[in-house]
Amino acid sequence: MTGAPIRDRVADDAGHRLRRLEPWLDYAVELGASGLSLGPVFESQTHGYDSTDQLAIDRRLGDDQDFDALVAACRERGLRIVLDGVFNHVGAGHPYFQQALREGPGSRYASWFRIDWDAPGGPRAANFEGHSSLVALDHTQPEVAEYVAGVMRHWLARGADGWRLDAAYAVPPEFWARVLPAVRADHPDAWFVGEVIHGDYAAIVAESGMDSVTQYELWKALWSSLLDRNLFELDWCLTRHDGFLEHFSPQTSVGNHDVTRIASRVGPERAVLAVVVLMTTGGVPSVYYGDEQAFTGVKEERLGGDDAVRPALPDDPSGLDPEGWWMYRVHQQLIGLRRRHPWLVHARTEKVELTNTRYVYTARSADGEQSLTVELDLDATRAVVRDPAGTVLFQHG
Template identity: 60%
Template sequence: MTEPAWVEHVIWWQIYPLGFVGAHPADVAPTADEHRIRRIVDWLDYAVELGASGLALGPVFASRTHGYDTTDHYRIDPRLGDDSDFDHLVAEARQRGLRVLLDGVFNHVGADFPRYREAADGGDTSWFLQRDGNFVTFEGHDGLITLNHRNAEVIDYTVDVMCHWLGRGADGWRLDAAYAVPDRFWAQVLPRMRAMHPQAWFVGEVIHGDYGAHVNQAGFDSVTQYELWKSIWSSLNDANFHELDWTLTRHNEFLDTFVPMTFIGNHDVTRIASMLTNPDHVEHALAVLMTTGGTPSIYAGDESAYRGVKEERFGGDDAVRPEFDSPHKGVGEHGVQVYRAHQHLIGLRRRHPWLHTARTTPLHVTNHGYVYAARNGDHTLVVALNVDDAAMPLSLPALGFTAGEMVAGSGAPPSEVVVDAVVPPHGWLVLEPR
């Protein structure tokens, strides 16, 4: 594994800045003198209170629309502010012990990217991929122009941009659409980055395919674990824990070579509270996230049961990328309950940093009930999930343990040591064997 040591302890709180501060979509785009990115500073104490130790930012660089159509990688988007505002945000995060992760788009650029404008007007086209005399676009989006990743100047440019912002205080990069970029490109970029910034962390956005092969061939520290995300909500909705068990077997294999970035929500998918048919199961999803190996990320708002459905249409991401007002405003009783569950389980994760590379072992699997052990060396936690209308009895001796301390769960007495337990209907428990 290539990841720096600090990653073992990080739990990201991810925000999509343009939406978070109301800069996109907006009837009238804000200007740099509004310094909107500084609004994020007002939420940093909230992130610390939640238990997060890192701030994962969506796109902050100059673009025309949603941030993924970059026009200037060296400039903060004027709808968010300017360089001094970014420096202020990083400094305030640092004071609170929060790491900062940036979102870099190096597969494509926006149609207003100066070199593309020159190329489209008949100038040098070598920076861009062409097919049959036409510029190649990303997944058919006319405003997203694919870079030519064989071009040495594009490689040098990417290295320079990433180094520039690491030098300004960032701790790492999420590499957008990394699955669409040839692995050989990253294999030429990342060793140079590590030589100059050995403590930086690089996570590639990969949705499908062979995660391990991408890590080995591209040199990422991590990739986004979409398989686990899908399996968590799907297993809960379908009452089919066999799917989750199968996915965790694959997850164990990934952990042999790298630690995936794990999540139950992000800016590109329907929010977990809307994805799940039973709102009580949000806590089940969180329990899996916080007790399995990985580098966890919480998408801002999910910790308070925000709802939002992603739609495949123009503006279809807006519902999952809303503007934020003030902490805890309007979340309701269920939102407060989910927030407290996040605090508790994030706290549990941070007290057990060995979970970062823990493997899971199934102890009991049915459609409606799942019990697994998360293990790393001499450390073990037992996690029990129940999505049945009936209670699920749990005998620790039958699972190979003498007794266990209840450390989290629905209606679980705190710190009680038990031999047998009962997982309530649609409930969950986490126990530490004694």
């Protein structure tokens, strides 16, 4: 997003790139956003998820003063800030891990990692999904829990409002159950959302104490239903989604930094239908930067395969391609509709009509007192949202 160098680093790659976000804050407010969810901003080796100091702003992005300025600018506009906490693993260059390797099993930090000291070829540490550059922490250790809680408290005290817990699915829920109450003791209003791709969402929330998890089931159903012309999948998923809403409010989206852009998956016009569902169903919806301008980009399974879905933004919104502003206006309308109907956060969906290519559902408030009707038609690439009186509140196609 900020254009910071990733892998081809040089000695003088320091900068104040966090400041590049400030010209985009009014754009976010005008879009209708209520907060800013950042990727990792802490000192790291390459892409941010291989951290080496989680108490320091990455020098490529700036320093503490740059972070403070961003927090102040967000506060002026009523925007909240959620930080990306990578607490399942650290970079192999992290000084604690390097110290453990130097000093051996008796090192102060040896217990922080799951290291096989007798492995052929030398000590070998457990890692994240086969990436030797991402060294897994040992979440059974009280010192690790204290460290993570300390990092969280530090940045919440500096102005953050919550945390996205990266790879939360790889961390035992009982670890979060130890850490989060300790953090909430000082910051009771902080919000915690875990990155959970699969598993029992409701059980993970209950066991961990997190407020929310990423709703990947709905993300997948949205694009594949549109691509395969099979709206039965979407209806089935929304039935499950209603079940989750009995226990917590999932974080919902049609895209993120790890997946192919929705406009590349299904095309920009059908992407509108996905956004309609996103903004008329229960949960806490987020918009991945650029999706509101119909950015395209394909995720590839190779080194650098994320780069296409994580492009640098121009210096300010005036540098955007004029061809994308129609999608921005679509997002404005739908986010505005949602903000005028705040009960949608807890809304349930009721099927009215369903075929492979046509789906009509009612979004109804948890108390049953308020509702909207949503119509999706894949043949016409059409979406309509109506109030109970039949008045059209949004229409596309």
